[in-house]
Amino acid sequence: MLSGWPVSLILALGLGLTGCGPIAWTRVTINRPIKPRDVAFIVPGRTKWDEVMQNLGAPNELVKAPDDGVVAHYYYWDSKRFGFDLGWPLGFFLPPGASEAPHEMDFGNSGIGMDTFEVAFDGSGIVQYDGFSHANAAARFKGLPFESYKP
Amino acid sequence: MDSTKSQANPEGLSTIMLNSATAEPRRWVRHKAEARPDRQPILVGLLCMGLIMLGGSGxxxxxxxxxxxxxxxxxxxxxxxxxxxxxxxxxxxxxxxxxxxxxxxxxxxxxxxxxxxxxxxxxxxxxxxxxxxxxxxxxxxxxxxxxxxxxxxxxxxxxxxxxxx
Incomplete structure (x- = not known):
């Protein structure tokens, strides 16, 4: 499973390489989000490994836990970018030759968020706990690059 | 174009008056055009720019x-x-x-x-x-x-x- 920096790099490249027009709304997602109602059937202490795998499918990552257990991760990445080029209209007014010179004035703002659903199983395959990371709020369309992220 | 439209067309605003038989709206349009004679090319230019911007993105x-x-x-x-x-x-x-x-x-x-x-x-x-x-x-x-x-x-x-x- 790709994770961490490689995925962030893919998302950043995806945001940068698409929507190269004078104004662009761009979004890159990896996988589909898991919603709370999709995992409502999970009851810690009762639900078994097979039930979880049957309902949610294979996880994106399995991590060994210290107590012979295992933690299953389901990832959802979402990244959004809004950008515009204020210099683009100058191309219509600059004289021939001068219009070939760089006249971009790009403004953009992007955010990358990752939401993880995590289920931990003990050595006998019983769910110990489950939960969402709720770290997806950073992915939203913003106007100017001078605006900082406020969760 | 009929004669009515071509008379009303020196400012290039005939599309607004195409089927207008009365003189009243024609006067209104002329008045507006005379009051701001340089507005139309700018608007057309902006419209074209917008269309090119949208279409050019492909x-x-x-x-x-x-x-x-x-x-x-x-x-x-x-x-x-x-x-x-x-x-x-x-x-x-x-x-x-x-x-x-x-x-x-x-x-x-x-x-x-x-x-x-x-x-x-x-x-x-x-x-x-x-x-x-x-x-x-x-x-x-x-x-x-x-x-x-x-x-x-x-x-x-x-x-x-x-x-x-």
């Missing part, structure tokens, strides 16, 4: 795959049988795994593939990426004890609208 549809080898086929998955297939047979079928883990005293082969669908329409772009994950668990004898397959790429869609879910 459309694009791209598909890509990331990860080792070809996508998993149903025959590949069904060929891996619990209690029968060995590690060597799995490797011969699918190649070397992307990662090998030891979980709960079992060896686990993890294979993954990524697929990408990208759409751009005018100023909107969306890239959807999904992964297929295959886990093969082996017992102490190196025989398959469990197969887990998650096929997310079959639900992958071309979408250009970046808003919403």
């Amino acid at each position: 459309c694009a549809f791209t598909r890509g795959d990331l990860g080792g080898g070809a996508a998993f086929t149903q025959s590949d998955i069904s060929a891996i049988q619990r209690g029968k297939t060995t590690e060597a047979q799995v490797v011969a079928l699918l190649g070397a795994p992307n990662s090998i883990q030891s979980i709960n005293h079992q060896e686990v082969f993890h294979y993954y593939r990524y697929a990408l669908k990208h759409s751009t329409v005018l100023v909107f772009s969306r890239v959807n990426i999904a992964s297929d994950d295959l886990y093969v668990f082996f017992d102490d004898d190196g025989v398959v004890s469990q197969v887990l397959f998650g096929n997310r790429t079959k639900q992958l869609k071309f979408q250009f609208w970046p808003f919403g879910g």
Whole structure:
């Protein structure tokens, strides 16, 4: 499973390489989000490994836990970018030759968020706990690059 | 164009008055045109610029795959049988795994593939990426004890609208 920096790099490249027009709304997602109602059937202490795998499918990552257990991760990445080029209209007014010179004035703002659903199983395959990371709020369309992220 | 329209046309505003038989709206349009004689070229220019900006952005549809080898086929998955297939047979079928883990005293082969669908329409772009994950668990004898397959790429869609879910 790709994770961490490689995925962030893919998302950043995806945001940068698409929507190269004078104004662009761009979004890159990896996988589909898991919603709370999709995992409502999970009851810690009762639900078994097979039930979880049957309902949610294979996880994106399995991590060994210290107590012979295992933690299953389901990832959802979402990244959004809004950008515009204020210099683009100058191309219509600059004289021939001068219009070939760089006249971009790009403004953009992007955010990358990752939401993880995590289920931990003990050595006998019983769910110990489950939960969402709720770290997806950073992915939203913003106007100017001078605006900082406020969760 | 009829004569009425051509009389009303010196300022190039005939489209507003095309079917107008009365003199009243014609006077109104003339009045507006005379009051701001230089407004129209700017508006037309801005309109053209907007259309070029929208049209110039164009459309694009791209598909890509990331990860080792070809996508998993149903025959590949069904060929891996619990209690029968060995590690060597799995490797011969699918190649070397992307990662090998030891979980709960079992060896686990993890294979993954990524697929990408990208759409751009005018100023909107969306890239959807999904992964297929295959886990093969082996017992102490190196025989398959469990197969887990998650096929997310079959639900992958071309979408250009970046808003919403």
